[in-house]
Amino acid sequence: MATSFRGPKKKVTYYLLCFSVIGVLVAAADEYGRRFLTFEEAREIVSAFASSGAPIGELPDAGSWSHWIEACDRDIRERVNRGYEDSISNLILYGTTFTTRPRLESTNEAVTGEGVLTAAGRERVGDFAAALARNPKGERLRFAASFFSGRGITGAKVQPVLEANLTRFMAEQRQYQSTLETAGKASDPGQLLFTRSTLYQERGLSVDTSLFPNYALEDTLRAMLRKGALTAGGIRSVAIVGPGLDFADKRGGYDYYPLQTIQPFAMLEAVARLGLGAADQVEVTAFDLNPAVLSHIREAAEGARAGHVYTIQLPRDSQVAWNPEAVAYWKNFGAVIGHDVPPIAAPALFKGNLEARAITVKAEYVARLRAVDLDIVSQTSDQEPGKGFDLVVATNILVYYDLFHQALAKAAIARMMNPGGVLLVNHALPSQPASLLEYLGKRSVSYTAGAGYGDDVVVYRRRK
Numbered sequence: 336m337a338t339s340f341r342g343p344k345k346k347v348t349y350y351l352l353c354f355s356v357i358g359v360l361v362a363a364a365d366e367y368g369r370r371f372l373t374f375e376e377a378r379e380i381v382s383a384f385a386s387s388g389a390p391i392g393e394l395p396d397a398g399s400w401s402h403w404i405e406a407c408d409r410d411i412r413e414r415v416n417r418g419y420e421d422s423i424s425n426l427i428l429y430g431t432t433f434t435t436r437p438r439l440e441s442t443n444e445a446v447t448g449e450g451v452l453t454a455a456g457r458e459r460v461g462d463f464a465a466a467l468a469r470n471p472k473g474e475r476l477r478f479a480a481s482f483f484s485g486r487g488i489t490g491a492k493v494q495p496v497l498e499a500n501l502t503r504f505m506a507e508q509r510q511y512q513s514t515l516e517t518a519g520k521a522s523d524p525g526q527l528l529f530t531r532s533t534l535y536q537e538r539g540l541s542v543d544t545s546l547f548p549n550y551a552l553e554d555t556l557r558a559m560l561r562k563g564a565l566t567a568g569g570i571r572s573v574a575i576v577g578p579g580l581d582f583a584d585k586r587g588g589y590d591y592y593p594l595q596t597i598q599p600f601a602m603l604e605a606v607a608r609l610g611l612g613a614a615d616q617v618e619v620t621a622f623d624l625n626p627a628v629l630s631h632i633r634e635a636a637e638g639a640r641a642g643h644v645y646t647i648q649l650p651r652d653s654q655v656a657w658n659p660e661a662v663a664y665w666k667n668f669g670a671v672i673g674h675d676v677p678p679i680a681a682p683a684l685f686k687g688n689l690e691a692r693a694i695t696v697k698a699e700y701v702a703r704l705r706a707v708d709l710d711i712v713s714q715t716s717d718q719e720p721g722k723g724f725d726l727v728v729a730t731n732i733l734v735y736y737d738l739f740h741q742a743l744a745k746a747a748i749a750r751m752m753n754p755g756g757v758l759l760v761n762h763a764l765p766s767q768p769a770s771l772l773e774y775l776g777k778r779s780v781s782y783t784a785g786a787g788y789g790d791d792v793v794v795y796r797r798r799k
C-alpha cells in the first residue's frame with residue numbers, strides 16, 4: 336500500500352482547551368444514539384486547522400460551537416435539493432423512458448462553448464417537461480414531477496426551470512473538468528489527488544451510485560485478509576455511510592428499471608464471500624441524510640418483511656474495455672446473497688452495447704437492513720461499548736466536503752466504530768483526527784484495461 340496525502344499538522348492551543356467543556360453541553364443523544372459532535376470531540380481538528388493556514392474559511396471556537404454545528408447541519412441538508420436537480424439533469428441527458436432522441440453523452444452535445452443549451456439539449460428538456468405534464472408512470476419521472484410541484488413549479492414554469500438547472504449543471508461539469516486539468520499540470524504531483532479529494536465541496540449532494548466501486552472495496556478487503564490486516568469472522572456490524580440510489584448515474588445513466596440501492600448488499604456479500612462474517616448474522620446499517628435514500632431502504636426492508644422481493648438490475652456497458660477481474664465481479668455479484676433472475680429488457684437503442692443481469696436478494700437480508708437519518712459531518716451515533724461497527728464504508732461522499740468538514744466526518748465515523756474496526760473511503764482524507772484513526776494504506780483498483788476508470792481505496796483503522 337502506498338502513502339497518502341497528509342493534512343495540516345496537529346497543534347492543540349491552550350485557548351481551545353479552556354473552553355472545551357462547553358462543547359460537552361450540546362451533546363444529547365436521541366433514541367438512535369444520534370447527536371451533534373461536541374466541541375471537545377472536534378477540538379483536535381479545530382486546533383490543527385486553525386494553525387494550518389489551510390483555506391477553510393472562518394473556523395468555529397468553543398463559544399460559537401453549538402450554533403456553528405447546527406447551522407453546519409442545516410447548510411449541508413440544504414444541498415440535497417440541488418443534488419436532486421443534478422440527478423434530474425443527468426436523467427434529461429441520458430434517460431430513455433421519456434424520449435426517443437439520442438442520449439447526450441458529452442458536455443459539448445448539451446451546451447455550446449458559450450454555455451448555452453444546444454438545440455439537442457433544449458429538445459431533450461422539452462421532451463422531459465412534456466413527460467412530466469402527462470402524469471408520468473415511471474418512478475424517476477414521478478419523483479421529478481413531485482419534486483417540482485412541491486416547490487410550486489408546475490405547468491409552463493417547469494421547462495424554464497429545467498433549462499436553467501441543466502445549464503448550471505453543465506457549467507459546473509465544465510468547471511470540474513478544467514479544475515482537474517489545471518491540477519494535473521501542477522508541478523506538485525500531490526495537487527491532482529488533493530484537488531480530486533475536495534472537487535465537489537460546493538456541489539449539490541447527489542445520490543447516484545453504481546456497482547463497480549464495490550468491486551474495489553471487496554478487492555481491498557481481500558488484500559487485507561491476505562496480509563493479515565483482517566481476520567476471518569472478525570466483522571459483525573457494517574455501516575454504509577451514504578449508500579446512494581441508482582437514479583441516473585453519469586457513467587451509465589440508465590432509467591429503464593426501478594430505483595435501487597446496491598452498496599449495502601454488495602458489502603454484505605463481500606464480507607460473507609471473504610469469510611469475514613456470516614451473511615445471516617452480520618448487521619448492516621445505512622446512514623444517510625437524503626429522504627429519498629432513507630425511504631427507499633426502509634420500504635425495501637418493510638417490503639421484504641411482507642414477502643416482497645428486492646431485485647437489483649446489473650446493466651454493464653459492453654463498449655467499455657472492462658478488465659477480466661471487474662467482469663468476473665459483475666458476473667458473480669449476488670451469488671452469495673441472492674440468485675439470478677431474468678433482467679428487465681433494455682430499450683432497443685442499447686442493443687449490442689449493453690449486457691444485463693439481475694439478481695434478487697434473499698428477503699432475510701433485505702428485511703434486516705436498517706436506515707438511519709444522519710449527517711455524518713455534524714452528527715455521530717453513539718454505540719454501546721463493543722457494539723459499534725467493525726467495518727465502515729464511505730465512498731463518493733466525502734468528496735462533497737472541504738478538508739475541515741471531512742475531518743469532522745472522520746471523527747464522527749471513528750466514534751461509531753469498535754476499536755480495531757476498519758474504515759474504507761475512496762480518496763485521500765485529512766490526517767485528523769490522528770488520535771482516533773490510524774492510516775493503514777491505499778489500494779488502487781482499475782475497472783478497465785487502461786488506468787482510466789477505477790478507484791483508490793484508502794484504509795483507516797480505529798485505534799484501540
Ligand SMILES: C[S@@+](CC[C@H](N)C(=O)[O-])C[C@H]1O[C@@H](n2cnc3c(N)ncnc32)[C@H](O)[C@@H]1O
Nearest residue numbers: 542544545577578579623624625710711730731
Ligand atoms: C454520490 S452518492 C454515493 C453512493 C455510494 N456510496 C457509492 O459510492 O456509489 C453519495 C451519498 O452520500 C449521501 N450523503 C452526502 N452527504 C452526506 C452526509 N453529510 N451525511 C450522510 N449522507 C450523506 C448522499 O445522500 C448519497 O446517498
